[in-house]
Amino acid sequence: MQQVTAIIPAYNEQISIGSMVLKTKQYVDRVIVVDDGSTDKTVEISQLAGAEVVSNPTNMGKGVALKTGFNAAVDSDIIVTLDGDGQHHTSDIPKILKPIIDGEADIVNGSRYLNGKEENTPAYRRVGQTVLDKATNFNARSNITDSQSGFRAFAAHTLPVFRFEQTGYGIESEMITEASNAGFTIKEVEIGVRYDVNSSKVNPVSHGVGVLIKVLQDMEFNRPLYYFTFPGLIMIIIGLLSGMLFFAQYLGGGSHSLAPTTLAALLTVFGTFIAFTGIILHSMGRMIDKTLANKSK
Known part of the structure; x- marks a missing residue:
């Protein structure tokens, strides 16, 4: 009982x-x-x-x-x-x-x-x-x-x-x-x-x-891929697209400053850092899970 x-x-x-x-x-x-x-x-x-x-x-x-x-x-x-x-x-x-x-x-x-x-x-x-x-x-x-x-x-x-x-x-x-x-x-x-x-x-x-x-x-x-990597990818896409747009405006004479292009580049770099953080944490989590699973066998 x-x-x-x-x-x-x-x-x-x-x-x-x-x-x-x-x-x-x-x-x-x-x-x-x-x-x-x-x-x-x-x-x-x-x-x-x-x-x-x-x-x-x-x-x-x-x-x-x-x-x-x-x-x-x-x-x-x-x-x-x-x-x-x-x-x-x-x-x-x-x-x-x-x-x-x-x-x-x-x-x-x-x-x-x-x-x-x-x-x-x-x-x-x-x-x-x-x-x-x-x-x-x-x-x-x-x-x-x-x-x-x-x-x-x-x-x-x-x-x-x-x-x-x-x-x-x-x-x-x-x-x-x-x-x-x-x-x-x-x-x-x-x-x-x-x-x-x-x-x-x-x-x-x-x-x-x-x-x-x-x-x-x-x-x-x-869920580090969703918490970090996906938002990071969105930042990368926004940074790249806006950066190309701002740089094209600068080359075409529509803007006299590279500051917007620089900010877009920084956003891209930050997004890349965030995305890789999620990938690293995800990989570490899988390694830990495999280690624990092997120990339990």
Whole structure:
């Protein structure tokens, strides 16, 4: 029998955390609540409901909370993560676990959108979600329909690949990218979700923009050809074309200064530098991947 542990990050969730712990205990062997610096009765209620509680000294963000929880669950065979605000249906836990138990997946992502648009999702959230999904999938070379889901299951052997560099909500995209790059099989299952709970601790617009910026920054390392080389090539083309145009105007007497031609030449040189930076980083990444693959054999 595989040992299953649920990790529930919680920050000031005294209203919902008790019921979440009690309902989650029906489907797992162990429940760990990670108190992320709560100032209410989250800790006391979690303990009364039967959860183990590990605490961060201050509110450090979801990424740090998950890292704390994963470190506390190192002896588990499968780890389930879900939010403490009551948004997730604990009755979906068996569906989340099944693909790992059956050996069909290394990681399972609970998706609100696996079978299309979720009717109860507010429109502004769905637009932002679509942008984040596309950015995450491009970065991770994946095809995830709900990249920001916090309802997931992980086989124990996947845990070492996660760096937990993102301290906030960008952790959801980061974990998808790292799992995909490591070659793990990620399967999605449909889950239900409640939107009648006060789940948001931050402004959804600033939250979405912040996550998108983190995904784009991560792209610098995962997709250097797109992050560096393509923009560099565009600079080269613009520099060459504008340089020839400016120089032709100078030769034809339409301009009495070579300054525009010089600036175009500098743009071309800078673009060349950027393009080669992407190529070098891409080559280094492939060499590192091959080295790691050979060591694992």
